Amino acid sequence: MRGFLFLGLLFLSISSVFGQDRQTFFTGFFPELSLTKKLENSNKLNFKVENQHVMYDNRIGDKLQFDHYRTDVMGFYDWKLTASTSAAIGLFHRFQDGADGNRIIQQYAFLNRLRSFQVGHRLRTDQTFTKGQNVEWRLRYRIASEIPLSGAKLDPGESYFLISSEPIFSLKGGSFNLENRLIFTLGKLYPKNQKLEYSIDYRTDGFFNNRFRTRLWPKIGYYYNF
Numbered sequence: 288m289r290g291f292l293f294l295g296l297l298f299l300s301i302s303s304v305f306g307q308d309r310q311t312f313f314t315g316f317f318p319e320l321s322l323t324k325k326l327e328n329s330n331k332l333n334f335k336v337e338n339q340h341v342m343y344d345n346r347i348g349d350k351l352q353f354d355h356y357r358t359d360v361m362g363f364y365d366w367k368l369t370a371s372t373s374a375a376i377g378l379f380h381r382f383q384d385g386a387d388g389n390r391i392i393q394q395y396a397f398l399n400r401l402r403s404f405q406v407g408h409r410l411r412t413d414q415t416f417t418k419g420q421n422v423e424w425r426l427r428y429r430i431a432s433e434i435p436l437s438g439a440k441l442d443p444g445e446s447y448f449l450i451s452s453e454p455i456f457s458l459k460g461g462s463f464n465l466e467n468r469l470i471f472t473l474g475k476l477y478p479k480n481q482k483l484e485y486s487i488d489y490r491t492d493g494f495f496n497n498r499f500r501t502r503l504w505p506k507i508g509y510y511y512n513f
Contacts, residue, residue, distance in 0.1 A: 310499045313344040315356065317488060317504035323512045331365040333375075339504065357383040363392070372397040379413075388417035404434040409453075421460035429453035429468075443478045455492075466492035470506075480512035 317339050324332045339356040363377035372395075379390035392413040399406040408430055415423040431451035435441040449472035457464045467490070474484035486506040493499045 310501060311346060311493075312501045312503075313341050313346075314503040314505075315339060315341040315343070315353075317506040319506060319508035321508065321510045323510070325512065329367045331363075331367070333363040333365060333377075335359075335361050335363075355384075357381055357386075361390075361392070363394070365394075371400070379415075386417055386420075388415050388420075390415045403439045404432055407431045407433070423457055423459040425455055425457040427453055427455045441476055443476050446473065446475045448473060449484070449486075463495060464492060465494045466490060482508075482510040484508040484510070 317337065319335070319337045321333065321335045323334075326332065337359045339358075341354045341356045342351055344352070359379060359381050361377055361379040363375045365373050365375040367373050375392075375394040375396070377390075377392035377394065379392060381388045381390070390413050392411060394409060394411045396407065396409045398408070409428070411425075411427040411429075413425050413427070415425070417423075429451055430453075431449060433441075434448045435445060436447055437445045441447050449470075451468075451470045451472075453468040453470075455466040455468070457466070469489045470486050472484050472486040474482055476482055484507070486504075486508065488502075488504040488506050490502040490504070491500070
């Protein structure tokens with residue numbers, strides 16, 4: 288409970304700072320659902336749905352709202368290469384007013400297991416196709432550390448803390464951009480390979496085109512492996 292209170296205070300303090308700045312800032316609610324099916328050959332299929340709903344946007348005044356921003360649907364086929372490495376390919380569709388798009392994703396991931404926590408590395412490239420726009424090419428690298436909060440190993444019924452950072456380099460129509468995503472998560476592992484996570488997702492972009500933007504998403508995610 289103290290951990291969830293900490294995340295709430297962190298969200299309120301950051302949003303109060305950026306909400307009064309003149310840079311673009313918006314925040315809202317971000318639920319996520321992920322289902323993963325393990326195959327007989329140890330490979331995996333993953334299906335994920337993400338929804339983003341804006342509750343405050345400083346570009347349209349200081350009033351609360353609840354507007355649908357976008358819905359992302361994606362599927363991955365994941366090959367297990369070794370005990371700690373994998374490769375995946377994914378397809379993605381985005382539902383967004385005036386900007387529906389499709390994406391192809393390529394991924395390589397590996398895991399370092401340390402004594403009391405583990406560090407995951409994920410390298411992705413993707414190509415996004417949106418009608419009437421140039422193709423967007425991106426290179427992404429995420430590093431994430433998961434730390435059990437009870438003992439050295441995470442067991443069902445126990446909680447964990449997860450922190451990740453992901454810089455994203457993109458090229459679209461000759462314009463280069465950089466985005467960074469910093470995520471703080473408190474999660475709990477339930478029986479039957481289920482997880483429930485509460486996160487603060489802090490995103491910044493527009494560093495090189497005078498369109499600096501900050502997005503702050505309180506997230507709740509449900510993950511089920513079967």
